[in-house]
Amino acid sequence: MAGSDTNRVRMTVARETTLGETPANPRMRSHRFTGEGLQYQPSFVQSEEIRDDRMNSDPIKVNETSQGPINGELSYPADQSPLSLFLESLFFNAWQNTPQRDNGGTADSVITGVTGAGGVVTVTAGAAFAVGHLVRLSGFAEGGNNGLFKITTGSATVPAVGAALLTDEAAPPANARMKVVGFEGAAGDIAAVVDGLTATTLNFTTLGLAVGQWVKIGGAGAAYRFAVEALNGWGRIVAITAGKLTLDNLPTGWAANTGAGKTLRVFFGDRIKNGVTMFSNTIERGWLAQAQPSYIIQRGMVTGQGEFNFESEQIARYVLTQNGLTGEVTVVSLDDTPEPVTQNRSMAAAVNVGRIAENGVSVGGPNFVRTLGITLNNNLRMLNAIRSDDKVGAVDIGSGSADVTVTMETYFGSKALLDKLFNSTPTNINARIAKDNQALIFGVPRITFTEGSVSAAGKNQDSMLPLTAQASKDPLTEAHLLLDRLEYYEN
Structure with a gap:
């Protein structure tokens, strides 16, 4: 029975441009998962015919359904990876990426040359690289062409980092990548003030x-960070002008500092928030251990709900529930050689969670957090109709409100959080999880606690306060839920 082994099941994903239609010759990407309950199955009804022999006529197939959860461990969702695509589908919005170029497996295709004389990187047209951007170059053949560089001449096609920093490369290799990961000031130009x-x-x-975006202040090495270590931390942008970034959620001990002599580095990344644009995917599962592998293909799959769970001494986990239109069972894969799974390591709650904050302040003693859950439910509904296109399944998907629920269990060390429940005090929650110089920051910018009670269940136990909160529209960010991803930052 080895052909049925779950250890040989492969899941691959491709983005659709039209709901329910797999693109021609799709570029499938392999997805990492810990389990799945995807169901593609027919729906039957029993005939109501009355028979004098007390028997039943054959059940009648009336539809096909396609839905179910995908479970996984949280890791950095690399751009265009299945997890990144699922998040776009969940948020009903596209990632707002920092400028980037990637040869994506084909040498000399997007990044087409490096000229050492002026530090010019020649790329195909796209989002422009601006003066002051801090870019990370990786995957280049010349070792010195990999690392962090400050853009000195901005351009969408020929950005430059200055002379004598790069080495000529006529045809950058297949995995060459150029990505904005932050910004860098001139010596002594960036200073700290009391609010940013x-x-x-x-x-x-x-x-x-x-x-609403998060920044990490300070790079590696004394030249790129404030001399006062308390200032080299995280903050959230609340206002932007030419000469000032106003920040909240600033590190403890934040104070004014001129940054004299420092070419300060500040890191930031891509961002996404709940929106109104539906994104769908085609999902294929393959049972590769079978003598002739079977493939179940499900089309028009939209992420209706996402649950993100952070629990002490556990791996950070997610459940992404899919709702789709049509499918098929076949022996022909959409892509026999899909892209391999990403290699970013799984993140753990507690060990990799750098901060959980409520109302801009880290939640610590005496009300330490034991568990945190964030759920976004799009309230999808399947639209069924009489079809005339020789297909079976729903014809469309309707979307409802983007409901965000936060659950949090804390030790009942004081009544501070319980007071906010009884006083209906609006507040906010954010959680940062980071590993291997990459970070994810979940932000729910406006919530109201709606449930919670505390009791003493028995002796020799801790009294816990389980809280539930509902999100509402935040006037500053115009969002229920925000997520930042930093592809690279330095401590």
Whole structure:
């Protein structure tokens, strides 16, 4: 029975441009998962015919359904990976990526040359690289062409980092990548003020930053960070002008500092928030251990609900529930050689969670957090109709409200959080999880606690306060849920 082994099941994913239609010759990407309950199955009804022999006529197939959960461990969702695509589908929005170029497996295709004389990287047209952007180059054949560099000449096609920093490469290799990961000021230009950062030369409005976005202040090495270590931390942008980034959620001990002599580095990444645009995927599962592998293909799959769970001493986990239109069972794969799974390591709650904050302040003693859950439910509904296209299944998917629920279990060390429940005090929650110089930051910018009670269940136990909160529209970010991903940052 080895052909039925779950250890030989492969899941691959491709983005659709039209709901329910797999693109021609799709580029399938393999997905990492811990289990799945996807169901593609027919629906039957029993005939109501009355028979004098007390028997039943054959059941009648009336439809096909396609839905179910995908379970996984949270890791960095690399751009265009299945997890990244599922998140776009869940948020009903596209990632707002920092400028990037990637040869994507084909040498000399998107990044087409490096010229050492002026530090020019020649790329195909796309989002422009701006003066002051901090770019990370990786995957180049010349070792010195890999690393962090500051853009000195902005361009969409020929950005430059300055002379004598890069080495000529006529045809950058297949895995060459150029990605904006932050910004860097001139020596002494970026200073700390009581509510953020200021600059004289660098123009913050040219860098693609957004209100609600998170930044990591300070790079590796004394030259790239404030001398006062308390200032080299995280903050959230609440206002942007040419000469100032106003921040909240600042590190403990934040204070004004001129940054004298420092070419300060500040890291930021891609961002996404709940929106109104539906994104669908085709999902294929293959039972590869069978003598002739079987493939179940499900089309028009939209992520109706996402649950993200952080629990002490456990791996951070997610459940992404899919709702789809049609499918098929076949022996022909959509792509016999899909892209392999990503290699970013799984993240753990507690060990990799750098901060959970409520109302801008880390939730710590005496009300330490034991578990945190964030759920986004799109309230999808399948639209069934009489079809005339020789297909079976729903004809469309309707979307409802984007309901975000936060659950949190804390030790009942004080009544501070319980007071907010009884007083209906709006607040906010954010959680940062990071590993291997990559980070994810979940933000629910406006919530109201709606449930919670505390009791003493028995002796020799801790009294816990389980809380439930509902999100509402935040006037600053115009969102229920935000997620930042930093492809690279330095501590």
